[in-house]
Amino acid sequence: MPDVPSRARVVIIGGGISGCSVAYHLAKLGWTDILLLERKQLTSGTTWHAAGLIGQLRASQNMTRLAKYSADLYARLEGETGLATGLRQCGSITVALTGERHEEILRQAALARAFGVDVNELSPREVAGMYPHLETRDVVGGVHLPLDGQADPGNIALALAKGARMAGARIIEGVKVTRVTTAGGRVTGVDWEAGGDRGHVATDHVVNCGGMWGRDLAAQNDVTLPLHACEHFYIVTENIPDLAQLPVLRVPDECAYYKEDAGKILLGAFEPKAKPWGMGGIPEDFCFDQLPEDFDHFEPILASAVARMPLLASAGIHTFFNGPESFTPDDRYYLGEAPNLHGYWVAAGYNSIGIVSSGGAGMALAQWMNDGEPPFDLWEVDIRRAQPFQRNRRYLRERVTETLGLLYADHFPYRQMATARGIRRSPLHEHLKARGAVFGEVAGWERANWFATEGQAREYEYSWKRQNWFDNQRAEHMALREGVGLLDMTSFGKIRVEGRDALPFLQNLCANDVDVPAGRIVYTQMLNARGGIECDLTVTRLTETAFLLVVPGATLQRDLVWLRKHVAEAFVIITDITAAEAVIPVMGPRSRELLSLVSPDDLSNEVHPFGVARDIEIGMTLARAHRVSYVGELGWELYVPTDQAAHVFEALAEAGEQVGLKLCGLHAMDSCRIEKAYRHFGHDITDEDHVLEAGLGFAVRTGKGEFIGRDAVLRKREAGLSRRMVQFRLTDPEPLLFHNEPILRDGRIVGQLTSGNYGHALGGAIGLGYVPCRPDETGAEMLASAYSIDVAGRIVTAEASLTPMHDPRSERMRGVPGTAGSPPMAAAGDAA
Structure with a gap:
């Protein structure tokens, strides 16, 4: 029987590079009683066959920070542990074969400069000079990152494991975790088996680093961890005489990457349509296993590669490799604590960049577990972005056929997913579709991004220049500015907070004062102790003890977690009512004129001023009309019971013919909001951005009494x-x-x-x-x-x-020209 302890402070499940990194970093922080359990042998899932590319530039500053940390960590591990990691900073080159790709890599080079990453732009001649075996006649240009490199993934993981053991962690192979046990919404331990033996380890913290096994393990506890394995292919040539050391080479237009290693070339592929794997479950005995060869699937990549690098034509193939790797619906990994289960942590779903990501991810998660909050903004990879429906296996199987290939596809702005669509739809969806809507997707919601004109193709034509909908956006934008436009924002998250303690509960969380009369709308943020912005929302007081919180659709799960985390002993009921109401914004200088055609109610400034919500008649039903705006114009957001939304839309559309009503999409809303300098959560404001530095001090009321983040606001005001x-x-x-x-x-x-x-x-x-x-x-x-x-x-x-x-005094939105309007208030930002 294996010597498994009966108790540990934390149990890490999975001995790939991710689990070993978490164990290493927790141990470095002084945690004791760390236990890592691996079902077979360390690295035996995906780590052992990874290509080991170490690229430091990622799509954002914090993801780049994590990748650079990984590279620095791997460079010093050998000195610390005595195990070589094979890290070699040979640099990397990305080449473009089209003008659009060249624009993309030049933008990446600009980003590298902003992040302090060494970068050089290359002409085709310079590319040929650095990589002489490459056919460059059709190369438009390249980018060189001299500090990128490659490493031995298995050895890195083993070095991390040794470092963790040296700091006191226990790592036991051959022990499978069969279940995570819970009680009262918290982790209590894990059940395990090894051969015929079984046991239980009591613990307060579990970290799911299970890779492609992680989804099904998480699902046992109703934890959503959306990932699915795909087949990933590469070949390794026979030894090529006199082959000098070369940089890592990426030719994304041909879906290929090349790595020179010990006189051989490894050619790998991220083909446009991938092959999902493991639909029937992963075999119990899977360990250092390869998947069956599929040369027909790989052959188009190889044919392009032989033309690109002619020396491959005479090089024999030593290894044809096919192995599984985990991919997620948005090509970003998952990190953090599960929203619905305290003590259940996740570090999984690395989308073929697990080697360069795991060092930094392990550090960040360890600090998060230690401090109770992430060390910096990690929303891109936060597990709270996952939607409950996304653990559906059919959805994942369809989506990952696309996401693998998207790693090397053109990363055009506004690119929309093509697979696994149509899952969450507004009650207006068919009405908008019939009128030319071209939909995008956020958090599973289908949202009208723009409206095609008569005879125009209802699809995106992607480019780094003006895309085919640019003129459509302009027309919609100007309708919102000069006439009247109608949007569908049903995807807003809607949370009802009610009960005896609802007011003090929200006063403690909100930076603004929400103790207002019923019917008043308050724009506010919820802050953390550092003054960073955790939530961006509006709070509408419905009654003495009931409030409606409106948040971005993409952050709903995150915001629910923040609310529930702080309930403590308060007598408060928190209910997600997102699906109960459609939201129809009617915006623009003629919005009052339009609404007056379908409602007998008085919508004047005197009766219905800015920042007020009240029930109005509309058509033959009722709606709650919120006078707020995320476009910076006179307008109302109409909250309508889902079953009556189509009727309200039809009434507005019919009356709209008299006032030139234009249907508008999310692209136009976003261009309007940015003219008004309204912030967008996840881009302009995050939990790392201080509310005062974000320019949102007008929504903070320190005089109301204590609230989370108040001290940080006062300190910042004092310090500047x-x-x-x-x-x-x-x-x-x-x-x-x-x-x-x-x-x-x-x-x-x-x-x-x-x-x-x-x-x-x-x-x-x-x-x-x-x-x-x-x-x-x-x-x-x-x-x-x-x-x-x-x-x-x-x-x-x-x-x-x-x-x-645009309208710096907010006079247009308040409908009072010539007066000084106070600072602007916006609805919770949910732009694409």
């Missing part, structure tokens, strides 16, 4: 700001902004844009981003500098502003 959110407009109307473009102040990179879109009313691309400042620096001093934005290597002059460039 170290950075400020700035709005930018490119003076050249041609370039486009998306996000992450570097910001230059007086010619020096000082940050990057958090979001971007085109400001059709302002006549240029608009971006938001943080600019560092001195605590005593005035706004006038900041704006006296010269600002520009790096757009794919081209430096474009930008106008900067600390106040919204």
Whole structure:
């Protein structure tokens, strides 16, 4: 019988590189009684056959921070543990074969500069000089990252395991965790078996690092961990005489990567349509196993590779390898504590970048477990973004056929998933579809992003330039600015908080004062102890003891977790009522005129002012009309029972013919909100961004009494700001902004844009981003500098502003021209 202890502080399930990293980092933080259980042998799932590419540049600053940490960690592990990791910083080259791909890699190079990653842009001749075996006649250009490299995945995992053991962790192989036990919404332990032996380990913390086994293990406890294994192919050549050491090479237009190792070439593929694996479950004896060869599937990749690198034609194939790797619905891994089970942690679903990710992910998760909060913004990979329906196996099987290939597909802005669609639909979906809606998807919701005109193809034509819907967006945008537009925001998360203690409960969580009369709407944030923004929402007081919270659809699960985490002994009921109501925003200068055609109620400023919600008659039913706006114009959000939403839409559409009503999509809403400098959670504001530096101090009321984050707000007010959110407009109307473009102040990179879109009313691309400042620096001093934005290597002059460039006094939205309007209030941001 294996010597498994009866109790541990934490049990880590899975001995791949992820589990070994978590064990290592918890031990480094001083945790004792760490137990890692591996069903077979360390590295025997996916780690052992990974390609081991170490690329430091990722899509965001914090993901890049984690990847750079991994590389630094692997470089020092050998000295610490005596086990070689095979890390070799040979650099990497990515080449583009099309103008669109070249634009993408030039934007990536600009991003690298902003993040402090060494990068060089290469001409085709320079590419050939660095990689002489490559056919470069059709190469448009390349990007070189000299500090990238490659390593031995198995040895890294074993070095992490040895480091963990040296710090006191116990690692036991050949022991399978069969079940995680729980009581009262908390983890209590794990059941295990080994051969014919069985046992139980009591623990308060479990970390699911089970890789492709992780989903089914999590499902036993109703924990959503959406991932599915896919077959991943590569070949290794025979030894090639006189082959010098070469950089890692990526040719994403041919779905291929190349790694030179000990005189051989490894050629790997991320083909456009992948092969899911393990639909019937993973065999119990699976250990260091390969999957059957499928040369027909790999052959198109190989044919392109032989043309790209002719020396492969004469090199024999030593190994044809096919092994399983886990992929997720959005190509991002999962980290953090399960939303519905305290003490159940996850680090899994690495989408073929597990080696470069696991060092940093293990560090971040260990700190999260130790401190009770993430060390910095990890929303991109937070387990709370997963939707409960996403653990459906048919959904995952269909989606991962696409997500594997998306790793090397063109990463165009606004790219939409093509598979596993149509799962969550508004009651207006068919009405909008019949009128030309082109849908995107967020958190499973189908949302109208733009409306095609008569005869126009109802599909995206992707580009880094103006896409085929640019003029549609302009028309919708200007309807919202000059006429009246109708949107469908049913995807908003809607949470009812009620009970005897509802008011004090929300007062403790909200930075703004929600002790307002029934019918008042309050824009607020929920802060953490650092003053960072955990939730961005509106709170509407319905009655003395009942409140409606409206949050972005993508953050609903996260926000529910934050609320439930702080209930304690309060007498409060928290209910997700998202599916109960449709939301139909009617926005624009003529919105009052339209609503007056379908409602006998008085919608004047005197009777229905800004920031008020009240029931109104509309058509032949009732709606709760919230006078708020996320586009910065006069308007109302109509909250309608789901079963009556189609009727309300039909009444509005019929009456709308008299006032020029235009159906509008999320792209137009986003371009309007960015003109108004409204923040978008996950881009412009995160749990790492201080509410005052985000420019949201107008929504904070320190005088109301204690609330979470109040002390951090007071400290920041006393110390002064170290950075400020700035709005930018490119003076050249041609370039486009998306996000992450570097910001230059007086010619020096000082940050990057958090979001971007085109400001059709302002006549240029608009971006938001943080600019560092001195605590005593005035706004006038900041704006006296010269600002520009790096757009794919081209430096474009930008106008900067600390106040919204569109309607800075919010007079249009408040419907009171000529008065000084107080700071703007926006509905919870849910733009695409």
